[in-house]
Amino acid sequence: MVIRVTERVRFDSPQFRIANLRRRQLDANQQISSGLRINRPSDDPLGSLKVSTYTTQLVRAEQHERNIDTVRHLVNVADGVLAESANTLYRIKELTIQSLSSALTPVDRGFIADEVAQMTEHLRSLANTRTNNRYIFSGFLTDTPPYDAAYAYQGDDNVTRLEVGEFQFVQATQPGTVVFGDGNPGNVDVFQNLVNLEANIRAGDEPLTQDELEILETSIEQVIIARSNVGVQMNRLEAAESVNAYMQERLPAALSEQRDTDFPEAIAELTLVDNALEATLAASSRLMSSTSLLDYLR
DSSP states (O other): OOOOOOHHHHHHHHHHHHHHHHHHHHHHHHHHHHSBSOSSGGGOHHHHHHHHHHHHHHHHHHHHHHHHHHHHHHHHHHHHHHHHHHHHHHHHHHHHHHHTOTTOOHHHHHHHHHHHHHHHHHHHHHHTOEETTEETTSTTOTTSOSBOTTOOBOSOSOOOEEEEETTEEEEOOOOHHHHTOOSSTTSOOHHHHHHHHHHHHHHTOHHHHHHHHHHHHHHHHHHHHHHHHHHHHHHHHHHHHHHHHHHHHHHHHHHHHHHBOOHHHHHHHHHHHHHHHHHHHHHHHHHHHTOOHHHHHO
16 A cells, blocks of 8 residues: 655644654753653653652651650650659668668657658659650640649550551550559559558558568569660660661652752753754745645645
8 A cells, every 4th residue: 555645744744743842842941940850740650659659758757757756755754754763762662671670769760751751752743744745644634743642643544656667656655553553453552652651660560661661662663664664665766766767868869869850861852852843943944935835735
């Protein structure tokens, strides 16, 4: 089959080429002026999908970084509080052992009981630690002091966990029930233990003081376990921080590689298109000048 090249085909072909070159010229100019290789999904559907994925991942990584900062502050504060709480209980233990000496007078035991009472109140102030306008041992009731003047727990048992990596959560807080107790079975009521110690020391009741001293050992262990859990969260936080730092370093580079304009390549493309368009326009002009309307209509 013989295909006949008519004057109409000869006329339309340069016009299609000119339109294609102008489109490429527009794309190259837009890439250079915007600094972006992909300005709309149609520019590169696969690349556009990757850009969307990288952008989402970067936003999540930035949120993870904020969560990491929040958790780090809370666990660092909790670690300091629990360390001081353990030291306070150790001091009360020393006072209790001292109170069991047969050489002490009632007045001496009264002084020791007074100090135990002061240390108990100090422990309550530690349990009621507040940072960034929130009580850290109140569960979700962050506006409520965990322990009132009678050492009754006023918070709840909820735990704050924040996402610090993809599907990775770190426990930011512990309720006071886990650390200092609330009088319910399953944990030691540290404050009740100390109140009983004070009363028994003041009364000179050695057997009951011995009993409370044994409970005090469990109270100390309970606080130490709580601090150990904080240490575990710190380790998990450090691991998550390393991964997140890598993601925040890698993702912008990957995003730039997909989205941003390669200026040398774009300028070379624009120069090539400009030259081709100029040559095509010149050739088209010569063709039009040598072609009559009757030739075009054939």
